[in-house]
Amino acid sequence: MREPDASQFQKPREDMVVSVCFSELAASPTTFAALREVAATLDRAFRFREIILVVDDTQREAFLPLIAEVPNCRLFVVRRGTEYYDRRVIGAEEAIGDLVVIGNLDEIVHIDLIAFLAHAERENTVTMAFRAVRRPVKRLLAWPFIALGKLAGFNVDPSDFQSIAVPRTLLNLLLAHDEPRLALRFPPRDPRLALDWFRTTRNVPGRTAFMGLARRAQLLQTLLVYLTPTILSVVALSSTILTLLGLAYAAYIVGALIVVDTLAPGWLTTNAMLAVSAVFMGMSTLGLSLGLQHLLKQQRRLKGGIVPEEVNRIDLFQQVAFDLNVEVESDVRAGPAGAD
Incomplete structure (x- = not known):
């Protein structure tokens, strides 16, 4: 048996x-x-x-x-x-x-x-x-x-x-x-x-x-968004390097203008535009990335954006107290009648 x-x-x-x-x-x-x-x-x-x-x-x-x-x-x-x-x-x-x-x-x-x-x-x-x-x-x-x-x-x-x-x-x-x-x-x-x-x-x-696959694409997007501070730091670093290179290139152009007696036609204007473009793009991108990093640090995580509706409410705590025969008494007691 x-x-x-x-x-x-x-x-x-x-x-x-x-x-x-x-x-x-x-x-x-x-x-x-x-x-x-x-x-x-x-x-x-x-x-x-x-x-x-x-x-x-x-x-x-x-x-x-x-x-x-x-x-x-x-x-x-x-x-x-x-x-x-x-x-x-x-x-x-x-x-x-x-x-x-x-x-x-x-x-x-x-x-x-x-x-x-x-x-x-x-x-x-x-x-x-x-x-x-x-x-x-x-x-x-x-x-x-x-x-x-x-x-x-x-x-x-x-x-x-x-x-x-x-x-x-x-x-x-x-x-x-x-x-x-x-x-x-x-x-x-x-x-x-x-x-x-x-x-x-x-x-x-x-x-x-x-x-x-749709959920995995959503996961990939969420991970990339969470990596935004890291990505912005990389962008800020690369923008700084680009700005410094642009300034160095501008200094090179000025030096060539001083040292060289005769420059090729169009060389000065072409290279000057390249230097200005590099400096402008580097400083613009650097400013945007630093500004976004500042906003991310200031931003507080939003709570309660999605509020669900509870269809049925249950009081499980009250059920536990009732099943275990627990009685909660208040410590606050009224004073004697006529007390000042």
């Missing part, structure tokens, strides 16, 4: 709240079934959990039956066309859990979610899902992003899974980064942010090296 699995009799943990966020979902029966399975898996291991869904406003009605069926499932709607990385930031900012997963549903259903969370908690690291076996084409397409990522200070590898598990303290550091959109997908090279990989042997079916 087969012995029952002891894990099914374990009591769900009550010492933490878990948040799982999904930012790219299709309104299909397959998606709804997968979300129900994720909720059931979490409920077997944790007493308090929430699932955060960030979807287009056009999909609002399709997800309403699901959030009515699955407890503690929060739905946020954003404008259609909102970038994928911005959606991940929205999900992370709204999460209240002690452990937070910023996940891709296609990946989550093929990895051990509970082991994924346990690894992040045990190691206290930003944990990324990782598959050791890579296709050669994926490796070839990934190297330009890896190189740009190193220049920008991020651990960029598009071949890694998009799902990460993060303890709350480290999540706050990621959200406080200058570029949280990249930080939540490719953790920055920061000694305060310990990074680890959760290895899995399973691959996501149907995912090829040529899928998500």
